[in-house]
């Protein structure tokens with residue numbers, strides 16, 4: 533009861549420093565902030581080559597990021613005799629921030645243990661929110677139109693990207709504290725998911741290639757999109773491991789500017805299954821249900837409902853604050869010997885060595901405010917061909 537009172541006050545006060553205090557409450561007594569390890573090797577092992585050929589593409593997908601300029605919607609609304617807690621609009625950061633977003637939603641529930649709670653949505657946000665509510669002692673049922681592997685979350689890249697299209701620079705100051713709280717909580721939670729069977733979460737090594745020297749200002753500007761804050765750089769630099777610029781004599785790529793950094797990666801197939809299993813083991817049930825109007829919330833048996841419908845909230849609630857940001861990915865057949873990923877944004881391509889297939893992301897200008905969910909095969913083939921060029925021009929160091 534005390535905790536609820538505390539949270540209520542903290543939320544009322546705009547989630548300021550008291551929320552950060554709440555993070556430390558959840559940490560074990562022996563907790564030390566992670567070091568910022570500058571422990572990257574001073575030499576590079578020989579890097580395996582991606583077999584980047586279009587005939588090795590085994591899947592292509594399009595996903596729509598549910599972006600809101602002011603950040604995700606997290607308010608509580610009364611609908612008839614129901615309490616609806618909104619938890620949607622996590623842009624390009626939904627997987628990364630999911631545990632923090634889940635905790636934020638759960639802490640807004642004012643109910644006794646064992647109260648039935650309905651979660652609408654079974655993507656990254658719905659599943660983690662459902663598990664957080666179970667851990668708090670509620671009886672949880674998920675209601676959803678789709679479930680993994682057919683939710684939008686299943687088509688994401690699957691990396692730690694907590695400040696990707698989460699808020700615009702214009703709204704950054706108002707959102708920074710909440711973001712930091714969610715990001716830190718999520719980050720710690722992901723460390724507890726390392727080393728599990730099926731490797732739902734792992735660290736990998738990334739190389740970022742650039743034609744021009746890196747801009748270390750922290751924010752990022754993407755042509756045709758609003759400016760975004762560089763929250764990770766500004767607010768999490770003590771937490772996430774440091775990057776290093778690869779010196780020329782160690783650079784195996786033909787590109788002059790190369791940066792190396794460790795990155796948390798989510799093997800989405802295994803990770804989704806892990807979340808589904810945990811939810812089921814805790815007694816959770818998933819019911820197929822499609823809501824077509826916001827009045828449908830009033831039809832639930834449960835009096836407390838958490839709305840985790842992601843991009844679906846745009847149509848369901850007529851929410852014009854959601855901007856679609858299209859993203860196309862494809863998967864190449866897995867190569868277990870591949871132990872690194874690569875980002876080359878100047879060439880609109882990146883790949884990640886996921887266990888469920890090498891995830892190739894194609895970036896295209898015109899993705900912002902683009903609701904088209906059609907697959908453009910040429911886009912993915914071009915991204916794969918760009919990787920083939922990079923591989924061909926690599927040399928041993």
Ligand SMILES: Cc1cc2nc3c(=O)[nH]c(=O)nc-3n(C[C@H](O)[C@H](O)[C@H](O)COP(=O)(O)OP(=O)(O)OC[C@H]3O[C@@H](n4cnc5c(N)ncnc54)[C@H](O)[C@@H]3O)c2cc1C
Pocket residue numbers: 594595596597598620621622623624625626627628629652653654655656657658675676677678679683684685686687688689690691692693694821822823824840841842843844845848857858859860861
């Ligand atoms: C190309 C791409 C790459 C991305 N990469 C990353 C990444 O690497 N890391 C990261 O952190 N984030 C990434 N994201 C963002 C991330 O995928 C989203 O933020 C996240 O999927 C949002 O999850 P969600 O659970 O809110 O939505 P969804 O996954 O869309 O889930 C919504 C759920 O609600 C249900 N639903 C919707 N409407 C209704 C309705 N009317 N009735 C009943 N049920 C309904 C759906 O069936 C589904 O179960 C990426 C996004 C894209 C497009």
